[in-house]
Amino acid sequence: MRVLETCPRRYALQYIGLKEKRSDRTNHRALARRRPAEDHMRRAVSGGIARRLTCLRRGERLSPGDEAGWVADTIRAAFKIGGAAGHHRLDTEPVDDLISRAQHRLRRSREIDILRRIDRDEAAEWLPLERLRPLHTTNESLWTAPDLIVSIDGRWQLIRFAMEAGRSQPAEHQRLELGLVLDWAVREPSLPSDPAAFSVRRIAWRWDRWVDWQRPGSAAWLEESRTLLDADLSILRRAHLGLDGFRNLDSLESATRRRECVTCGFAAVCPVSLVKKVRAG
Numbered sequence: 001m002r003v004l005e006t007c008p009r010r011y012a013l014q015y016i017g018l019k020e021k022r023s024d025r026t027n028h029r030a031l032a033r034r035r036p037a038e039d040h041m042r043r044a045v046s047g048g049i050a051r052r053l054t055c056l057r058r059g060e061r062l063s064p065g066d067e068a069g070w071v072a073d074t075i076r077a078a079f080k081i082g083g084a085a086g087h088h089r090l091d092t093e094p095v096d097d098l099i100s101r102a103q104h105r106l107r108r109s110r111e112i113d114i115l116r117r118i119d120r121d122e123a124a125e126w127l128p129l130e131r132l133r134p135l136h137t138t139n140e141s142l143w144t145a146p147d148l149i150v151s152i153d154g155r156w157q158l159i160r161f162a163m164e165a166g167r168s169q170p171a172e173h174q175r176l177e178l179g180l181v182l183d184w185a186v187r188e189p190s191l192p193s194d195p196a197a198f199s200v201r202r203i204a205w206r207w208d209r210w211v212d213w214q215r216p217g218s219a220a221w222l223e224e225s226r227t228l229l230d231a232d233l234s235i236l237r238r239a240h241l242g243l244d245g246f247r248n249l250d251s252l253e254s255a256t257r258r259r260e261c262v263t264c265g266f267a268a269v270c271p272v273s274l275v276k277k278v279r280a281g
């Protein structure tokens with residue numbers, strides 16, 4: 001949804017299959033796969049936290065040295081697979097710098113209160129989840145699961161990790177998006193059906209530390225979040241039906257901030273890109 005909000009043109013290229021005149025089929029696919037260099041770093045941190053928790057579930061404790069090595073291997077592998085052709089910034093961004101930043105974030109994640117408590121065996125129950133596994137409802141597949149659920153001090157916590165946050169407190173639309181973990185939780189048969197039985201928690205990397213934000217769940221929050229979800233789904237459905245200008249790239253709005261284009265794989269062929277053109281391929 002964020003892509004649709006920041007650049008409808010990019011959304012149409014990436015998810016609807018419209019093509020720029022300057023790109024052929026193969027070239028289009030390659031451009032759609034492009035990712036900013038920092039994505040590899042952020043994914044490695046998120047993967048590192050998930051890996052640590054999965055190992056802990058099996059009763060294995062990973063050392064900081066093991067994690068640092070895993071992060072380095074993961075980022076190098078990502079660059080070998082898709083990174084070198086992944087984005088123009090990869091030519092200049094030193095991979096070692098990304099590895100060192102990811103290792104730093106992962107090391108600092110050991111100080112996150114809830115993860116320390118899990119490590120010290122203070123949580124009654126806990127489970128890392130695969131956020132990328134969708135919840136299938138009658139009409140849709142929804143990616144609303146938290147990254148981790150923990151029962152601690154008699155309350156269920158639904159935790160999402162954010163690998164980068166612009167502010168310590170989520171903005172209003174982010175708060176509503178976060179509230180969708182309540183929707184996931186109340187649909188889950190093994191969990192309470194009352195949203196007030198949960199706390200929603202976002203643990204995000206901001207500047208040089210992990211910032212922990214949490215609020216008690218409520219029926220009102222869940223309702224607001226569902227309303228937002230319904231509105232978003234309706235916009236997406238219309239876009240995929242080719243309505244609202246989604247049949248013709250040139251009738252769509254494009255990014256107004258350069259930083260959106262910097263992270264866009266189509267910058268090389270997009271005639272309205274706000275970054276300097278580089279050779280596609």
Ligand code: SF4
Nearest residue numbers: 007261264267270273
């Ligand atoms: S390069 Fe910029 S304007 Fe063009 S599709 Fe990408 S984000 Fe949108």
